[in-house]
Every structure is written in structure tokens, then in C-alpha cells.
Amino acid sequence: MRTVFATLLLALAATAAVAAPKDRGPQWASLTADQQQVLAPLQSDWPRMSKEQKVKWIGITKRYPAMKPEEQKRIQARMQNWVKLTPEQRWQAREHYRSIATKVAPDRKEQLRRYWAEYQSLSPDEKRMFDVPPSYVKPAERRQRVKQPKQEQPKPPFSLP
Amino acid sequence: MTDMNEQQFANWIRAALNNGARLNARILERLRVAREHALERRRVAPLGWREPAGELAGGESENIGGFGAFSLRVVLPMVLMIAGVVGIYRWQQEQRAAEAEQLDSQLLTDDLPIDAYLDRGFEAWLKKAANR
Numbered sequence: 612m613r614t615v616f617a618t619l620l621l622a623l624a625a626t627a628a629v630a631a632p633k634d635r636g637p638q639w640a641s642l643t644a645d646q647q648q649v650l651a652p653l654q655s656d657w658p659r660m661s662k663e664q665k666v667k668w669i670g671i672t673k674r675y676p677a678m679k680p681e682e683q684k685r686i687q688a689r690m691q692n693w694v695k696l697t698p699e700q701r702w703q704a705r706e707h708y709r710s711i712a713t714k715v716a717p718d719r720k721e722q723l724r725r726y727w728a729e730y731q732s733l734s735p736d737e738k739r740m741f742d743v744p745p746s747y748v749k750p751a752e753r754r755q756r757v758k759q760p761k762q763e764q765p766k767p768p769f770s771l772p
Numbered sequence: 773m774t775d776m777n778e779q780q781f782a783n784w785i786r787a788a789l790n791n792g793a794r795l796n797a798r799i800l801e802r803l804r805v806a807r808e809h810a811l812e813r814r815r816v817a818p819l820g821w822r823e824p825a826g827e828l829a830g831g832e833s834e835n836i837g838g839f840g841a842f843s844l845r846v847v848l849p850m851v852l853m854i855a856g857v858v859g860i861y862r863w864q865q866e867q868r869a870a871e872a873e874q875l876d877s878q879l880l881t882d883d884l885p886i887d888a889y890l891d892r893g894f895e896a897w898l899k900k901a902a903n904r
Contacts, residue, residue, distance in 0.1 A: 663865070663869055666869055667869055667872050667873045667876065670869070670870070670873040671873055671876065671877045674873075674877050678877075678881060682881035683881075685880065685881050685882075686877065686880045686881050689880045689885075689886055690880060692886060693876070693880060693886060696886075696890075700890060703889075703890060703892070704879065704886055704889040704890050705872075705875050705876075705879065705889075707888075707889040707890070707892075707894070707895055708875070708878070708879045708882070708889045709875075710895060711888075711889065711894075711895055711898065712878075712879075712882055712884070712889075720883050723883070723884065723898075724883055724884065726897070726898055726901050727884050727888050727894065729901065730891075730893075730894055730897045730898075730901075733897075738891075738893050738897075739893065740893070741892075741893030741894070741896035741897045741900070742891075742892050742893040742896075
């Protein structure tokens with residue numbers, strides 16, 4: 612009887628926790644003037660963001676003063692496009708950033724920019740030849756892939772804000 | 773020591789105790805009750821876990837048994853376990869948020885545009901270009 616009572620109590624507590632209204636995080640009006648200025652490109656998207664996303668952006672505003680002027684311009688120019696991406700696209704971009712940018716020595720950044728410019732100059736068909744998983748794909752299969760539409764994007768194992 | 777000697781020794785101890793322990797009837801009665809309680813509890817203990825309310829006879833059981841003891845034995849560990857799981861989950865969330873904050877601030881200030889990291893072919897192209 613007591614076990615049943617305790618189980619009921621725990622079930623009630625769990626139900627209450629789940630049924631509680633979801634915390635949407637800080638409102639735009641509650642941000643400081645500096646935070647609003649840094650995050651100005653996100654103002655229209657702010658109400659739709661999750662609490663985790665908002666906390667992350669507020670964290671980024673704390674790093675903002677330490678950034679170089681050109682980095683400050685870049686992040687403000689890019690943040691709106693970033694929030695418009697799907698969680699899968701953001702995950703993919705982070706994974707590629709980890710595997711590309713973090714392995715390149717600072718003195719080779721210029722070379723990386725040149726590679727990107729070179730890649731940009733390829734035709735869409737040529738680019739598609741490289742749109743493959745990292746593992747080796749035989750040339751015949753690559754040619755086949757060129758004719759096929761793009762593969763579905765990989766799903767992230769967990770979601771980051 | 774032989775069996776006979778042991779028996780004699782035991783008789784000697786019993787006689788000594790009988791002579792020495794000349795207690796009044798009230799104390800003897802209390803000792804008898806205490807001994808019976810001790811024996812009763814000793815008989816019950818090996819049977820394993822029982823409802824705390826039934827473990828002690830009399831008024832003591834009202835304080836030690838009941839829902840209070842049940843809470844200590846069952847509900848409290850469950851609550852602690854749930855609190856632990858929730859704590860670990862929150863810690864993981866915070867770690868992920870901190871990781872995302874650092875990674876995103878680097879990615880969004882990087883020399884290359886976001887498109888470079890969204891393009892799956894670029895990484896393969898880089899490998900090819902690096903091997904040239």
C-alpha cells in the first residue's frame with residue numbers, strides 16, 4: 612500500500628514537472644542595452660528561440676567585446692542566417708568546422724581562403740563530385756552520384772542550441 | 773580441560789553468580805522482561821526486512837515505524853536518485869551550451885563564410901587540394 616502511495620506521489624510529481632509551462636528564457640526587453648545592440652540582427656527571431664538558444668547568444672555577447680572589429684562585423688552579419696538554418700545544418704556546419712578549421716595552423720588560414728575561392732570557381736557538376744561521405748568512393752560510383760540528387764543530410768546525435 | 777572439569781567450572785560460576793547477584797524483585801522482573809524482549813527480537817531479526825511498524829511492540833513503534841521510516845528506506849533514496857539524474861542531465865545541458873557558445877562564436881567569426889562549412893564537398897575538395 613505504501614509502495615503504491617509512493618509511486619503515485621512520484622508519478623504526480625513527474626506529471627507536474629512535465630505539464631509545467633515551458634520556460635522560453637529571457638525576453639528581449641529584459642536584455643541590457645549592450646546585449647540588445649550586439650544581438651540586434653536577432654530581434655525579430657528572439658521570441659521564437661528556445662531558452663537554450665537565448666542563453667547561448669547572451670553568452671556570445673559576453674565574448675563580443677574581446678573580438679577584433681572585423682570579427683564583430685562578421686558575427687553580426689552572420690547571426691541572422693545562422694538562426695535560420697535547421698538544427699541539422701547547424702550540426703553539420705559545426706562538424707565541418709571542427710574537422711577543417713580547428714586543424715589548420717593559423718599561418719595557413721590564407722591558404723584555406725584560397726582553397727575556398729578555388730572551390731567556389733568549380734562548376735556545380737564538379738562540386739557534386741566531392742559531395743560524398745568522407746570514406747573513399749569509387750570513381751564509377753562518384754559518376755553515378757553526379758546524376759543523382761543530393762543525399763539526405765545526416766541527423767545530429769543530439770541537438771545543440 | 774576435561775568435560776568433567778568444564779562442568780565443575782560452570783557450576784562454580786553459576787554458584788558464584790547466584791551468591792553475588794542478590795537483587796530485589798523489581799529489578800529482577802525488569803531484567804526478565806528485557807531478556808524476553810531481547811530474545812524476541814533475536815528470533816525475528818533473521819527473517820529479513822519487515823514493515824517497521826511491526827518491528828517494535830508498544831509505543832516506540834509509533835515513532836520509529838510508520839510512514840517516517842518508510843520514507844527513509846524507500847522514498848528518500850528514490851528522491852535522491854531522481855535528483856541525481858536531474859542534476860547530471862542539467863550539468864550535461866550546461867556543458868553542451870558552453871560548448872555550443874564557444875564553437876558558434878568561433879565559427880561565426882571565422883575567415884571562411886558559413887557556406888564553406890555547410891558544403892559537404894568542400895572538405896573532400898580540401899583533401900584533394902592538399903595532396904596536389
